Amino acid sequence: MTNPSNHAENHQDDGHGHDHPGMLADAELSYYARRARAMESLLVEKEICTPGEIQAMVERIDARSPADGARVVARAWADPQYQARLLSTPEAALAELGYTLPETTPKLAVVENTAEVHHLVVCTLCSCYPRNLLGRPPDWYKSLAYRSRAVVDPRGVLREFGLDLPDSVAVRVLDSTADLRYLVLPRRPAGTEGLTEAELAELVTRDSMIGVTEARTPERAGV
């Protein structure tokens, strides 16, 4: 038994190494999945990292979700002074709520959607995205079609997502980079004056923080 990366407890069916009876599970893993397994096994054997570190990171990444970004947006809606800080100094404003951004890059910019201007975020080169506030990006965000079309036909893309903006609203497309990512502060829906911050957060969807949709109305969210 020389397989050093024995973390089969995390993988029920990955055919991981020598603990499994045969090739059946292996055959279900794609070439790249098996390539990744070989690299992980070597990284662990060479003590570059441990299976525990990798598993802990999986769990850390899994724990992030759009609920984090929604909490920030709801605070901004509820507190105009917080909103001003979020737009002008996002790092400090996020730290107030316990979200720390890297000291170097990527930086985060928060952009406000209004009755006059609608922002839409894309990463035409790859998948830059504020993962610490929104979780992992959805498949479509990384898709070749979204990356191609968002910058040349943003209104068409928005219509595809169900948002038909009048010509009076300017559309600004922001292209993320590895150094600068964006969070959209969606417009606060009408008729939400009496809602608590937690109820407001229920209206804030992942897609509204990318700018492909608006926040949900209380009726739609069932708040």
Add this chain to the structure above:
Amino acid sequence: MPQVHDRGGWPTEEPIDREEHILADWERRVDAMHNVLSEKGLRRTDEMRRAIESLPPEQYETMSYYERWTAALEILLLEKGVLTAGEIDARFAELERPE
């Protein structure tokens, strides 16, 4: 003609497929490996993107997202001398073999 990764404005009428897939364990582990190596100073976002962008265009077009990440991980680990191609090939073959 822009390079294959540089998709902004690339001519296409293709609708955006909004279906999302639940990540497989191996995809989550590749994601995590990149992040663990980042924290150890062994990998940066820029070089990872550059590695992805160096993939042959026909491969880039057909690979899934985390397949590209896996290929980029291998490129970076070889470049940095953390692993050798021979080691990876050998371990890959070893893990293929039944008990």
